[in-house]
Amino acid sequence: MAGPANPLSILDGVRGADRIRSRRLSGGIATIVADATGLSPAERDELERDLKSAAAALPEVKEARVALTASQPARKLIAIASGKGGVGKSTLSANLAIAIARMGRKVGLIDADVYGPSQTRLLGTDERPTADAKRLNPVEAHGIRFLSLGQLVSPGHALAWRGPMASGALAQLIEADWGDCEILVVDLPPGTGDVQLSLVQKSRPDGALIVSTPQALSLIDATRAIDLFGKTSVPVLGLVENMSGYVCPHCGEQSDPFGSGGAEDAARELGIPFLGRIPLDGALREASDAGTPPAASDGPQSTAFAQIAAKLLEALESAD
Numbered sequence: 019m020a021g022p023a024n025p026l027s028i029l030d031g032v033r034g035a036d037r038i039r040s041r042r043l044s045g046g047i048a049t050i051v052a053d054a055t056g057l058s059p060a061e062r063d064e065l066e067r068d069l070k071s072a073a074a075a076l077p078e079v080k081e082a083r084v085a086l087t088a089s090q091p092a093r094k095l096i097a098i099a100s101g102k103g104g105v106g107k108s109t110l111s112a113n114l115a116i117a118i119a120r121m122g123r124k125v126g127l128i129d130a131d132v133y134g135p136s137q138t139r140l141l142g143t144d145e146r147p148t149a150d151a152k153r154l155n156p157v158e159a160h161g162i163r164f165l166s167l168g169q170l171v172s173p174g175h176a177l178a179w180r181g182p183m184a185s186g187a188l189a190q191l192i193e194a195d196w197g198d199c200e201i202l203v204v205d206l207p208p209g210t211g212d213v214q215l216s217l218v219q220k221s222r223p224d225g226a227l228i229v230s231t232p233q234a235l236s237l238i239d240a241t242r243a244i245d246l247f248g249k250t251s252v253p254v255l256g257l258v259e260n261m262s263g264y265v266c267p268h269c270g271e272q273s274d275p276f277g278s279g280g281a282e283d284a285a286r287e288l289g290i291p292f293l294g295r296i297p298l299d300g301a302l303r304e305a306s307d308a309g310t311p312p313a314a315s316d317g318p319q320s321t322a323f324a325q326i327a328a329k330l331l332e333a334l335e336s337a338d
Contacts, residue, residue, distance in 0.1 A: 046080035048073040054086040056198040097223040101239025103208035106260040107229045111205035112140040113313035117327035119161040126199040129166030138168040142309020154194040160314040225255040232280035255333040257285040262295035294326040
């Protein structure tokens with residue numbers, strides 16, 4: 019003879035019922051466990067609210083409790099680095115993250131350039147992240163999620179932080195609620211200091227991408243960044259040559275104010291992949307200042323970033 023039906027079976031008709039993993043009613047207390055993997059903070063709140071409301075409506079229930087669980091997705095972390103500033107690393111980071119997302123991946127971008135965060139300008143939003151249970155909730159823009167210290171401090175204010183404070187800030191950004199992001203792109207500060215070492219020691223990137231201009235001075239510093247990741251056993255996925263050549267918009271003649279081919283030659287000498295070139299382009303500068311990354315649209319600039327992104331993903335898979 020079948021036993022009495024579970025009153026909580028009514029939850030089968032609630033939106034999100036397929037996420038319920040267990041339900042129990044004891045002493046008037048309904049306890050429901052549901053899987054919230056892949057849901058945004060707002061969607062999790064909605065799921066919890068719907069389940070709690072449906073259970074609390076039952077006459078047998080005095081109190082409804084809902085516990086949400088989530089499995090951590092397999093996530094790759096890519097560090098974007100340069101030995102020196104002014105080589106366009108942040109612009110490349112933003113556009114590569116967007117290009118990867120347009121390939122169907124779920125991508126998060128971390129602006130870890132503690133002393134010069136610029137991703138809020140590049141992505142065109144000053145929206146501040148919210149926080150739940152001491153974890154930050156990334157902001158969405160151009161098909162990716164991102165966090166930047168530029169969202170947390172007033173514009174124009176300097177961050178006079180020593181190494182431990184900067185490293186602690188980076189940890190908060192990485193440990194944020196990235197949901198179902200498959201890839202985290204980390205825009206590092208220039209150089210080979212505390213923030214880079216903290217990232218390697220605590221989060222262990224799956225690979226690093228090095229950005230340089232073609233000129234010898236930039237390549238000297240890029241080589242130091244490559245050496246840092248080599249010494250810490252982080253695979254260097256490749257080298258990108260930024261500001262590579264300039265085509266005059268008036269006469270069409272090409273010139274090379276920073277030289278040409280230096281990064282490709284350096285990559286060959288160092289035995290690392292050369293992923294491609296991004297030309298020096300006034301339109302790219304204007305789009306970046308306006309917060310409209312070229313990778314988010316179609317055109318020659320978007321194609322250049324997409325080609326590098328495809329090679330980067332291929333190198334990342336090969337590094338496994």
